[in-house]
Amino acid sequence: MRKITIAIDGFSSTGKSTVAKQLADALGYVYVDSGAMYRAVTLYAMENGIISEKGFDKEKLIAALPSIHLRFERNRDSQKAHIFLNGRDVEKDIRNLQVSDFVSPVATIHEVRAKLVAQQQQMGLEKAVVMDGRDIGTVVFPDAELKIFMNASAQERAKRRYQELLQRGEDITYEDVLKNLEERDWVDSTREDSPLRKANGAIEINNSEMGIKDQLNLVLQLAKDRIAGRS
Template identity: 40%
Template sequence: MKHLQIAIDGPAGAGKSTVARQVAGRLGLSYVDTGAMYRAIAWKALRENLDVHDEEAITQLAEQLTFSLHPQGIIVNGLLLKEEIRTQEISALASAIAKMPGVRRILVNKQQEIAARQSVVMDGRDIGTHVLPEADVKVFLTASIEERAFRRYKELKAKGIDVNLDQLREEIKHRDENDRTRKYAPLEQAKDAVLIDTTDLSIEDIVESIMQLCRHKMGGEE
């Protein structure tokens, strides 16, 4: 198989991570969760008692971190991070940090370096537009806010985390606004991306739709 790049973008709760991981598994490619990189910066900033709103300090922190892929999470400076970066607090901080142009430029470079070394399925919010603008396959996943909030609600409840559905809905609305209005690399569908509304689709349906796009790109081979 030739060097392959698959970009999956979309707002919070659209199913990007689950779908991207399964597509990567079926194709035998590396999965890159770019959102975990922003979460890792937020987690590290808290650990080092940094002001998460100090853009200069957070940008310097991002520059110092090294990221490696791992099936169960992400390795940051040699440390495997998993559930500790999946809390509501980290989610909120990561959203704020993702608005910082300096941080985004650094992570875009790091993400491009990863993709240059290997074939990848990469998910995020600016993959098809900024990180991998020449990706072989581009997909933009979306879903209604109500469905995205309910998915996150079920996910957190399954982990034993007590959450309020209405509060989750408002947090997702706020994150959508942050993602779409930031000055550098805002969330938007790439002109050549295929739009998939996942509101009424199963994970299997979404994965199969993307696999069909990949088969077409690879000339029918899986």
């Protein structure tokens, strides 16, 4: 059975990571969360005084890039891939709203994108990989055999994200989450370097009213068709 590369792009909180993880498990493929890599760089910047509500030292972050080492490692308890920043498991630390507030500006920096795209492309050399993000089908894997673009209404995405944060014990309001998503949508879609857009040949899926199981069944069938050589 031939192996393919699957690229899943889309707006924040459209369930990209959820369906990508499920799809990778169903196919026995490697899953790579590219968004976690940008979040880890953002966390590094926050922890080292490079970025805060008071300002953002872009040049200092660029200079620090050689000191930022990322890797994915399977967690023994959850059996899920966690991201490590300089040897430390930061999977939980990168998921809060504070990191979300700053990750889009960090992702606009050319040098950051170049470093992470190179790492992502290296991860996909042997195919049999599912990767999700903002520019996977347009920049990282423009020749991927299957490209998917996830979409949903801002209100539905904010509701999902709000419930997720509440379950983690975050003290946050729905209005704050919606504002954060709308701001990230604008930054991601208008940045000069690799803006978020639907890749050529990508299949768009609007999951505003779609359950997780139905979403997986749809994407899994698309993947099976491409693996079998059917368009």
